[in-house]
Amino acid sequence: MIQLKKINVKFNTGTALEKWALRNLSLDIFEGEFVTVIGGNGAGKSTLLATLCGDVTPLSGKVMIDNVDVTTRSSWERAKWVARVFQDPMAGTCAQLSIEENLALAGKRVSGRGFSAAILKQDRERFREALSKLGLNLDKRLKDPMGALSGGQRQAVSLIMSTLQPMKILALDEHTAALDPKTAHYVMDLTRQIVEDNNLTALMVTHSMQQALSYGTRTVMLNDGRIAYDVSGQQRDKLTTQDLVDLFHSQQFSGDDFLLT
C-alpha cells in the first residue's frame, strides 16, 4: 500500500511567490488500484507525483510504501518501488542511446548495476518479446537510437521500460499530453492494457476529465493542494464528465483554467 500522510509542500518560502502546493494532503492507494488524478492548472497534481517519486521533499508529512517510510529517500532510491513515465517523451528516455540500451537501463531499475555486460543475448530476446506486444515493429529496431522514434513511440517504449522490473506503483504524469489525439488514445489504451496485464498499482495525472473517468478504478480531484473529491466503485461508474464539471463549478475551484474535455 502507498500512503501519503498529511503532506505539506511549500515552494519559494519567504518570497512574494510563496506557494503552498500541497496542503495537509493524505491519500492511501491500495494494491491494484489505478487512480486517476485531475484538477485545474496549478492544483498540485505534478507536485503530488513528485512527492511520491522523491523529486520534492515535503515540509511535513510522510510518504510510506508498504509500511516503509521513504519520505527522505531520494528519487533514485525510490526507483526500487516507483516506476515512472514522464509527460515529455524526451524526458523519459535517452535520445542518444539505442532502444535496447534504454531498455537495458530500465531493466536494472530495481536490481542495481554491476560490471557485467549491459546487454546479453537473453536480454535482447526479452526486449524483442516485450516490444513486439506494441505492434509498432520496434522489435526489429533494437539498435536504432531512441531519438529516431516519434513521441508516441517513445511513450510506448517508456511504458514497456517501466514493466521490465517489479514495482509497487506506476506514476504517470500527463504522459499523453504531448501527443496528438490519435496517438494519445493509443498510448492510453496501451497503459490500461499494461496495468491490467501486470496487475499494477498506478497513479495517473491527466488534464482530461473524460480520460480520468474512462480509465482506472478511482478518481481523485485536486484543488489548491487539497483533495476535493475522491470517488471509486459503483459511484464512479455512474459519474459522467458533466457531473465532474458541475462539481468543479460548485466547489468554486481555483486555478487558471480547467480543460472540459
Next chain:
Amino acid sequence: MNTIQFFGAFELGLIYGLVALGVYLSFRVLDFPDLTVDGSFPLGAAISGILIVSGYPPLIATLAAVVGGLMAGVITGWLTLRWKILNLLASILTMTALYSVNLRIMGRPNLSLLGEKTLFSFVPDLCSSLDISPTFIMPAIICLIALALWFILFWFLKTSFGLAIRATGANPRMSMAQGVCTKTTTYAGIAVSNGLVALGGSLFAQSQGFADVTVGAGTIIIGLASVIIGEALFHTRSILIALASCLVGSIIFRLIVALALNASGIGLQASDLNLVTSLLVAVAMIVPEVRKKLSVHRAKK
C-alpha cells in the same frame, strides 16, 4: 618532416590519445566540462617522476600516478556534487591547486628521468637484440598500451555501470528515475577520466625522460582538439569507433602540429603550439555553427 619526427609525433599522439579518451569521457559522455586535466596530466608525471627517482619500481610509480589522477577527479566531483560549485569552476579550482601540489610532490619545477629505470628501460636492450631502431619500437609499445586502454574503456562503458554513466550524461533525470545514483556515476566517470589523463602524464614523463610542472598547460585544449578532429573524421554512434577516433584524432593533431612547426616559411615555433591548438579548436567549433546558419539561410530563401 622526416621519419624520426613522424614517429615521434605518432608516439606523442598516442600518449595524448589517453588524454583524449579522458576528455571524451568527461566532456562527451558525462557532459561535464572538466578542466582538471590541466593539473592531472602533470600530476601523473610528477608522481611517477618522483617515485622513479626515489627508486620505486616503474610499474608502482605508474599505478600511483593513476591513483593520483583518480583522486584529483574525485575532488573535482566532490566540489561540484557535494558543494554545488559549478562544474567548470570546481575543475578550475582543482587544476589551480594541483599546480602547487605538483611542485610540492616533485620538490622542484622539473625532474630528469634520464638514466633512471622506467617502464621503457627495456627498450634499448630489446632494440639491440632485435636490431631495430628505437624510433619504431617506442611508438609500437605505446600503441599497444593505448590499444589496451581503448579496449578496457570500451568494455567499461558497455557494462551495466558504464551504461548508467552514459545515461547520466545524456539524461540525468531519467537516469535517476531508473534507479541510477547519478552522483556515483559522475564521481566514477570524472575519476576514471582523470586517471586516464594522469596515466598519459606518467607515460609522457617516462618516455620523454623528464617531468615538468608546466607540461600541463593547454592539456585540455589538446585533448578537446583531438576529440573534435576524431568526431569530424568519424561520424559514429558506435562507442568502439568513437573511442578509436579519439586516439586517431590525437595522432592527426600531432602530425598537423609537427607539419606546421617543421614547415619552413610559416615561421612557427614550438611555443606557438597553444595558439595553433586554440585556433584549431575554435575553428572546429565555429564551422558547424556557420554551417547551421548557412542552411537556415538557404531554407529561408
